[in-house]
Amino acid sequence: MSDLDAVRMDADERDEFLGRAGTGVLSLSTGDGDPPHSVPVSYGYDPVDAVFYFRLAVGEESGKAEPTERDATFVTYGERGxxxxxxxASGRLVSTADESLSTEALAGLERTSRIPIVDVFGKPTNQVTFEFYRLDPDRLTGRAERSMEP
Structure with a gap:
Protein backbone atom coordinates (compact mmCIF):
# COMPACT_ATOMS: atom_id res chain seq x y z
CA MET A 1 0.00 0.00 0.00
CA SER A 2 1.37 3.45 -0.94
CA ASP A 3 1.66 6.41 1.39
CA LEU A 4 -0.07 9.62 0.34
CA ASP A 5 1.37 13.12 0.40
CA ALA A 6 0.35 16.59 -0.76
CA VAL A 7 2.50 18.04 -3.52
CA ARG A 8 2.45 21.32 -5.41
CA MET A 9 0.62 21.24 -8.75
CA ASP A 10 2.49 22.64 -11.73
CA ALA A 11 0.86 25.47 -13.72
CA ASP A 12 -0.60 23.17 -16.40
CA GLU A 13 -2.21 20.84 -13.87
CA ARG A 14 -3.52 23.81 -11.87
CA ASP A 15 -4.97 25.47 -14.98
CA GLU A 16 -6.63 22.21 -16.06
CA PHE A 17 -8.20 21.82 -12.61
CA LEU A 18 -9.43 25.43 -12.55
CA GLY A 19 -10.49 25.48 -16.21
CA ARG A 20 -13.61 23.45 -15.55
CA ALA A 21 -15.01 26.35 -13.46
CA GLY A 22 -16.98 25.56 -10.39
CA THR A 23 -17.47 26.68 -6.84
CA GLY A 24 -15.36 27.67 -3.88
CA VAL A 25 -15.19 30.04 -0.94
CA LEU A 26 -14.31 33.73 -1.30
CA SER A 27 -13.09 35.47 1.86
CA LEU A 28 -13.07 39.27 1.89
CA SER A 29 -11.17 41.38 4.39
CA THR A 30 -13.36 43.64 6.49
CA GLY A 31 -10.60 46.17 7.02
CA ASP A 32 -11.65 46.73 10.61
CA GLY A 33 -9.83 43.90 12.35
CA ASP A 34 -12.87 41.61 12.34
CA PRO A 35 -12.64 38.13 10.83
CA PRO A 36 -12.96 37.99 7.03
CA HIS A 37 -16.41 37.73 5.46
CA SER A 38 -16.49 34.31 3.72
CA VAL A 39 -19.14 33.28 1.20
CA PRO A 40 -19.65 30.35 -1.18
CA VAL A 41 -19.33 31.50 -4.81
CA SER A 42 -19.14 30.18 -8.34
CA TYR A 43 -16.20 31.18 -10.52
CA GLY A 44 -14.73 31.20 -14.00
CA TYR A 45 -10.98 31.05 -14.63
CA ASP A 46 -8.99 32.62 -17.47
CA PRO A 47 -5.84 30.49 -17.89
CA VAL A 48 -4.21 33.00 -20.26
CA ASP A 49 -4.01 35.75 -17.63
CA ALA A 50 -4.41 33.45 -14.54
CA VAL A 51 -7.38 35.55 -13.38
CA PHE A 52 -10.60 34.52 -11.63
CA TYR A 53 -14.02 35.95 -12.42
CA PHE A 54 -16.96 35.95 -10.04
CA ARG A 55 -20.65 36.82 -10.47
CA LEU A 56 -21.53 38.16 -7.01
CA ALA A 57 -24.93 39.08 -5.60
CA VAL A 58 -25.02 42.72 -4.54
CA GLY A 59 -27.54 45.01 -2.90
CA GLU A 60 -29.80 44.51 0.06
CA GLU A 61 -31.10 41.15 -1.14
CA SER A 62 -27.60 39.65 -1.06
CA GLY A 63 -27.39 39.94 2.72
CA LYS A 64 -23.70 40.79 2.32
CA ALA A 65 -21.55 43.88 2.37
CA GLU A 66 -20.75 45.31 -1.05
CA PRO A 67 -17.62 43.60 -2.40
CA THR A 68 -15.87 46.86 -3.32
CA GLU A 69 -12.10 46.77 -3.79
CA ARG A 70 -10.78 44.62 -0.97
CA ASP A 71 -8.12 42.10 -0.20
CA ALA A 72 -9.52 38.65 -0.91
CA THR A 73 -8.62 35.00 -0.72
CA PHE A 74 -10.37 32.37 -2.84
CA VAL A 75 -10.22 28.62 -2.16
CA THR A 76 -11.54 25.87 -4.41
CA TYR A 77 -11.08 22.14 -4.04
CA GLY A 78 -12.34 18.86 -5.38
CA GLU A 79 -11.74 15.16 -5.66
CA ARG A 80 -10.97 12.89 -8.56
CA GLY A 81 -11.32 9.28 -7.68
CA ALA A 89 -5.56 32.49 -4.69
CA SER A 90 -4.93 35.76 -2.83
CA GLY A 91 -5.03 39.30 -4.15
CA ARG A 92 -7.28 42.29 -4.69
CA LEU A 93 -10.93 41.85 -5.70
CA VAL A 94 -11.99 44.57 -8.18
CA SER A 95 -15.17 45.34 -10.08
CA THR A 96 -15.05 44.71 -13.83
CA ALA A 97 -17.32 47.74 -14.31
CA ASP A 98 -14.26 50.00 -13.97
CA GLU A 99 -13.70 51.42 -17.47
CA SER A 100 -9.96 50.72 -17.33
CA LEU A 101 -10.72 46.99 -16.79
CA SER A 102 -13.91 46.49 -18.78
CA THR A 103 -12.36 45.65 -22.18
CA GLU A 104 -9.75 43.39 -20.61
CA ALA A 105 -12.44 41.77 -18.42
CA LEU A 106 -14.67 41.01 -21.42
CA ALA A 107 -11.79 39.27 -23.17
CA GLY A 108 -10.99 37.32 -20.01
CA LEU A 109 -14.61 36.31 -19.46
CA GLU A 110 -14.75 34.97 -23.01
CA ARG A 111 -11.80 32.67 -22.19
CA THR A 112 -13.46 31.21 -19.09
CA SER A 113 -15.77 28.27 -18.87
CA ARG A 114 -19.33 29.22 -18.15
CA ILE A 115 -19.60 30.48 -14.57
CA PRO A 116 -22.11 28.14 -12.92
CA ILE A 117 -25.13 29.65 -11.22
CA VAL A 118 -25.45 28.42 -7.67
CA ASP A 119 -28.85 29.24 -6.18
CA VAL A 120 -28.44 30.02 -2.49
CA PHE A 121 -30.63 33.11 -2.44
CA GLY A 122 -34.07 31.79 -1.47
CA LYS A 123 -35.64 33.47 -4.50
CA PRO A 124 -35.30 33.16 -8.28
CA THR A 125 -31.89 34.31 -9.51
CA ASN A 126 -33.60 36.63 -12.02
CA GLN A 127 -34.70 38.66 -8.98
CA VAL A 128 -31.16 39.00 -7.59
CA THR A 129 -28.80 41.76 -8.71
CA PHE A 130 -25.38 40.45 -9.79
CA GLU A 131 -22.15 42.21 -10.70
CA PHE A 132 -18.93 40.77 -12.10
CA TYR A 133 -15.69 41.00 -10.17
CA ARG A 134 -12.22 39.72 -10.86
CA LEU A 135 -9.35 38.53 -8.74
CA ASP A 136 -5.90 38.92 -10.28
CA PRO A 137 -3.93 36.92 -7.72
CA ASP A 138 -0.68 38.10 -6.18
CA ARG A 139 -0.32 34.53 -4.93
CA LEU A 140 -1.69 31.39 -6.61
CA THR A 141 -0.89 27.91 -5.31
CA GLY A 142 -2.26 24.46 -6.02
CA ARG A 143 -1.79 21.25 -4.09
CA ALA A 144 -2.72 17.69 -4.99
CA GLU A 145 -2.70 14.41 -3.16
CA ARG A 146 -0.26 11.92 -4.67
CA SER A 147 1.03 8.45 -3.93
CA MET A 148 4.55 8.50 -2.60
CA GLU A 149 6.50 5.66 -4.21
CA PRO A 150 8.96 3.88 -1.91
Missing part, protein backbone atom coordinates in the same frame (compact mmCIF):
# COMPACT_ATOMS: atom_id res chain seq x y z
CA UNK A 82 -10.13 9.17 -4.11
CA UNK A 83 -7.53 11.98 -4.37
CA UNK A 84 -8.10 15.66 -3.56
CA UNK A 85 -6.83 18.85 -5.20
CA UNK A 86 -7.06 22.43 -4.00
CA UNK A 87 -6.10 25.90 -5.18
CA UNK A 88 -5.70 29.04 -3.07
Missing amino acids: DRWKSVV
